Structures are given as structure tokens and as C-alpha cells.
Amino acid sequence: MDPIDLNIILGESNPDGRGSGADIPLIQAYLKQPFPAVRIWNPNTAQLEPLEFDVNNSHTNDGNFGPELQYATRVSMADGVRPSAMVKVTRGSSGLDPAFTYSWDPDTGVWYTNLITRVNAAIAALTTEGWTVNIRSINCSLGLNDADNASAASNFETRFQNFVNRIYSDLSIPSTVPFVMNQLHVGADVAFLGTVITAVANVAAVDSRINLFSVDDMQLAADLLHWEWGEEIELGNRFYDNFS
Helix, strand or coil, rough: CEEEEEEEEEECEEEEEEHHHCCCCCCHHHHHCCCCEEEEECCCCCEEEECCEEECCCCCCCEEECHHHHHHHHHHHHCCCCCCCCEEEECEEEECCCCCEEEEECCCCCCHHHHHHHHHHHHHHHHHHEEEEEEEEEEEEECCCCCHHHHHHCCHHHHHHHHHHHHHHHCCCCCCEEEEEECCCCCCCCCCCHHHHHHHHHHHHHHEEEEEECCCCCCCCCCCCCEEEEEEEEHHHHHHHCCC
């Protein structure tokens, strides 16, 4: 069977999509076109479909986008017509704290369950088609909501390490596959920002699977939490550039 790459994007509101499609200028209108060589798992139809803006690029498909469109552009530029696949599992107001309504806790969190279920479904579909699936990268943006809660922030280091370990274990991912993650922006308006920044850095320092990169030079929106459309494109570039 031929190999096919599968890239995973997961996390909270910023990767979910805070860039407005209405703001995409004509010079970047390619982002609104279907990506025939990059198929994404659509949980609403339970199948793999060509990635397309406002059709299957987020769980809401509300005219917004995250890093997935530019990431797919970079994949297409590098791989040409060679097929690849993507699973994007994101939810605003989510975090690692099991007390959150939208939690990524590996034991009780509904969004962790969604992640594992959807990745396995995509793998099963690709395998049925005759592909040998190669998970190429895990791209993650998490911590913002935990950083605005004292208890969640103080426990983030332990929970983050467990989260990473469980993803690799539950999906049988080789340790050579990178876990690409952006550090929280130093200007984010959350109460316990420094605690979570330190926690993420501590885990990345001892876990060679984690490729941590800075976004401090990127421009936050007026709410000092989210990205505007241009920075969602840049986040896609940085996920791609830091996967190896």
C-alpha cells in the first residue's frame, strides 16, 4: 500500500478560527479555493473531503478560518499533487483542566475523546482506501483558558505532559513525530500567563518530541487574546516550518 501523510491540528479558539474570510484580500483568495490534494476529516459527514474554506475547515463553518488553510497551502507547495490528509479538532473556551466544560483531559474530557475518535476514523477510512497512514505532525495551540484560572494554571505542567504522553500512546504515534506547539503570547490578557508559559517551557525542555515556537512578534487582536486573519495565516506557516 502507498503511504499517505496525516497532519493533526488541535487546540482552543485561535486554531479553531478567528480569522474572518471577509478580510482575505484578492491576492490571497487561493485560501478560499478547495485543496484537492489535502483532504480533511469532516465529523459532520463522517468522511474525508477536500479541504475547503467555510465547508469543512472548522466545527462551526461560520465564515472564519484558522491555520489550516495556510498549512494546507504549504503542504501543497511542497508535495504538489501527492495526496495528504488532515484532522482538525478545535474548540473555543477549551483547556486541559477537567473541570472545564470543553476539556482536553485524557480521562474525562469530551474534546480529547473527539480527538482520538476522529483521528482513528480518518485512519480507518484511509486504510480502507488502501493507504498506509503516516502521522506526520501534531500541531497544537492550548493553554490560554487554563492561564486565566488559578487552579488550572498551577496544574498545567503536569496535565500538559500527561496530555502529550497520552496522545502518543493512545494513537500509537512514534516518538519521532513532532508535537509542534506555539508558546502563549507574552501580551495575552490572562491572569496567570507566566505560570502557564513556564509550565509549557519546562515540559518542552525535557521532552524532545515537542517543538516549541514563539509568537511574541505576532500581532494580537484588540481583545489581546485572539489573532486577526493575517496572523492565522502566519500561524499556519509557523506550524509547518516547525514540524521538523
